[in-house]
Amino acid sequence: MLLRENLLQGKRKYLSGFILLLSISLICVAFTMSGSEDFDIARREVLLRKIGHELLLQSGDSTSRVLPVKKMAENEYRVSFENAFTFQPEVLVNTTQRVLANDPLAANYVVNVLNCADGSVAYGYAIAQNKKDDIITCKGRKQPVACYMLNIKFKPAAITTAKNGYLLGALLLLAVVGFIFLKPVKQQKILTDLPGEHDAPSPDVPASPDTDVFTLGTMVFDAEARKLMINGTAIELTKTETRVLRIFALSPNEAIERSRLQKEIWEDDGVIVGRSLDMFISKLRKKLEADPNVKIAVIRGKGYKLKVA
Incomplete structure (x- = not known):
């Protein structure tokens, strides 16, 4: 039984170590992915400024500034300009496609050119990873000189979905592993009480609070101490x-059904053991041989009876 307890403790330590290692791995993965995504977003803002810069150059403006890029919402940005300018829609479309080809997270996006005065859309188009889904119109119409802003909205990046998937998968794995390892703990504790060559009293296990002392013939049965006393000699019980x-x-000289014994002894632990009862009865018989007037008899078709003369 001691060996089984040691194995159980070792399994618990292994489980604790595994959970700790998996938790650390999850934290590291989360920080690594977060850091990588932050870098890609910062790089995207630089690319957006590059689009604004090339757009001004193509309109003949090499001196005015591209104002700081503003993040309007998750995956949505706005590029503003210091001065008014004109643009050719075809040139704008080609420039954004060429520059954003360097952004690994920009496979799908929508571009709207807004009028600064009222925020109305002067021109817009959509680029998709599948080129058949591109939406581009009126490419040949040059736009008048005015104050414009570029509003670019990206489809949520696959890396975010992947990161959430990895973390969710790892958490599910952690839950499954915990269930697999923790569920057998109670059952293994029950197995330590099953008969075997190493079955011996375990005095460090607390006794049930509703115990008592019984007189069985010339023997005294102390249920709390788990001992049979006869002529000053103690016989240990498991x-x-x-x-x-x-x-x-509690019911001497009365027939007790086998099913009742199994139910009261093992059902509270979640497992009803079959033939183990016969082996415990056999061991008890040997320990009761100290008094020939006390014995456990088999009642065929019913169960057992403790006969006390």
């Missing part, structure tokens, strides 16, 4: 032996 004998001692 925890399960004590539970079996206590049921008999």
